[in-house]
Amino acid sequence: MKVSASFLSCSKIIPVVSKLSATDVDYIHVDFIDGSFVKGKKIPFRKIKQIGKYSRKRLDVHLMTKRLKKYIKKFSQLDCEYITFHLEIGKNIEKYIELIHSYGIKCGLAINPDTDFKELEPYLNMIDMVLVMSVEPGYGGQEFIKETVKKVKSLREYIGKKEVSVMISVDGGINEETVKKVKPYVDMVVSGSYITKSDDFQEQIHSLR
16 A cells, blocks of 8 residues: 655654655655635645655645646646645536646545545546545644545445546545554555654554555
């Protein structure tokens, strides 16, 4: 299983990114918030741009903004494996999927805890990943929502019946205990404070795998 490490809960990005670069974490997860879609900690794009100077890890970008055209274009200039945006944006979904793919980047759709995963159906054959939020988006350090386990299990079965090749990632409250509950059903987990507030990043990453 892949692990994507988030730094949303960190006050200083660069030291954390440098330490993550020395681990075998698969991706650095970037939560981008500008206040137009959700409230939460804002990290300016100019700071995020600096990540490439300190790490060779590819980025797994989670856009929490209504200004998707602007920021898809900006993030396409960085070394992104995935750019994910929210299904709850509710309009021009196909257009934004196509825009991300036009830059040669894989596209994900995120769904909030209260969103029915069946709303993804029109887009499943167009996307590369579903990001299931196991906390409310916008803030790090929240407690894992236990209903997520049933949700990702059902989503895995649903995707199997649709016979599409789509990864499932889960984001929020992931630690050595909650990962055991979702591991049978997901391809990747996103973890922030569990990794970055520890003394040994690699040990925590290994415990998630």
